[in-house]
Amino acid sequence: MKLQQLRYLVEIVRRDLNVSAAAARLFTSQPGVSKQIRQLEHELGVELFQRRGKQFVALTPAGRAVLAQAEDMLARADTIRQLAQDFAAPDRGELGIATTHTQANYVLPPVIAAFNARYPRVRVDLLQGTPQQLADLTQHDQVDLAITTEDPALYPHLVLLPVSTWHYCVLCPVGHTLAQAQPLTLQAIAEHPLVTYGFAFGARSALGMCFAAAGIRPQLALTAVDTSVLKRYVRQGLGVGLMAAAAYDAEVDTDLVALDAATLLPRRRVHLALAPGRFLRAYVYDFIAQLAPHLTRDVVDEARALRDPQAIEALIATTAPAAMI
Amino acid sequence: MKLQQLRYLVEIVRRDLNVSAAAARLFTSQPGVSKQIRQLEHELGVELFQRRGKQFVALTPAGRAVLAQAEDMLARADTIRQLAQDFAAPDRGELGIATTHTQANYVLPPVIAAFNARYPRVRVDLLQGTPQQLADLTQHDQVDLAITTEDPALYPHLVLLPVSTWHYCVLCPVGHTLAQAQPLTLQAIAEHPLVTYGFAFGARSALGMCFAAAGIRPQLALTAVDTSVLKRYVRQGLGVGLMAAAAYDAEVDTDLVALDAATLLPRRRVHLALAPGRFLRAYVYDFIAQLAPHLTRDVVDEARALRDPQAIEALIATTAPAAMI
């Protein structure tokens, strides 16, 4: 049994049992992969893949069991490399962050600037995606951490830690009738078509439930993931915008008005999402502390050891500023 | 990084940083091991061993961190081999049992006979040792399970499950004055020198505390691990024996008398000890169920997942016969 054989196995499964695709991904020849798999099967005395003709159609039960162990072993091999790096060159490496457009644009820039000043030799990789993609990237160790606002239920295997909170504002063109409404109400907002985040009105979303609780069914004119896109359509008069207050820049967005909706609409929590088993370089802890000072290395490690969301919540309650809870 | 390099690393540490001894143990050449370690260190970019001259004197911090991961990886490699065997040849393999002399002689024979009839192609390896050795053997995956009576505190990293209970009897030669004592009391027993198990009167032992509670300090004439040795010295008149009631065989031991001490002396619990992470072949679960019918595969797996002694106790309370608790 060799680590490469296990790597081949895992990659084949990742590529939906396509050996050629796995070989290509690993920059090696397809016959080589094929042969190593056969050799592994021969050594173990069990077929790992169910074949129909020459096609791989499924994992055998034995294959599934072996796969689980193999994945863990490869993760640990990676951990060894990472921690060795951490001893050899503590201030060199990569920091992979998966996050949403809004965070990347309005929250992270100062944090990343500070981090880069402290660790100029660490390359920061910023990946954006849908909440599901963020979860996948983090879970499969493609990034060190994710920063997201979404429903914790989307991240069942990750450890979530509160970073900060934000609230919605209502954005409309200068002179829009909504800007006169005093006081601003949900009812008044819902009289206009809305322009907001694509995920904001999901079945279990906080925003959707907020309107539903008031018996209001607002009309959505357009949804997008990207705040700058939303603003563009608000400018075009497609509807009024519902987005993070931080997205409004008074100096640039002079043609728009931001109405405070902090008391009307639910406050959202920004989460840091971590894979509990992944080894984190020392500078990753530094970044996290920079992002949210209450998330010290000790707190993060303890939370990762706990795993259970409720226990983590209890832990955080003792360390985080009240505003975050 | 190769699995063999990790194996070399682990073995060197096991052999107290002696490369030559590790090489001998792994049936390979010493320069080969030495070179692979250097190569691993070079690949990782960190020294794993602290050297004084050419001698290895300690692990570096990096070495300790790598070692922990390496041990886990090797354990999983072993798991893969074992589970593959379980699919390939479910009724062939080895069953390693570490246990005390008494269990091996008086409790296990019928269980092992039944097991052997069911799995004739599984070789049973019976290892005896002191309680500490049993714990070590189990913890280092040298055996599948241990069966022991000792203090649970000796097995902090193992999962302990109650198998059965036994009680002491007092053994003396026919015609001994103690045999006339009616009723039998601790005081009466302590008037004679005792012959009993070496571990039975340890500082925290149940037996020692039982006498101490009554304010009695019995005199120990001889202790041994082996019941047959104890009986021999009882026959020689060295003292009266305190041992498991099961050790008295009415047909063979016609020159001895066994006095029931079930109400006088503490009842002892026999434990099954398992390493929580070790993969157990299907027949191991079968053996366990044979040994203690209430320890089904489901119960065992759940207990191994729980790990926490108190939680296991609660689990057992719902499934085990009352006599065991």
Added chain:
DNA sequence: CCCCATTACGTAGCACGTAACAATG
């Protein structure tokens, strides 16, 4: 002076690549 790790060097084995082949849809 013995024990132990490192260096030097030769060899056998094997992982991998290229090319040809077979099977499936």
Added chain:
DNA sequence: CATTGTTACGTGCTACGTAATGGGG
């Protein structure tokens, strides 16, 4: 017929063994 896995074969790398070298206690 295109895609995909297997067989065949050659080669370059490297893990390992033997022998010689160097350091510490």
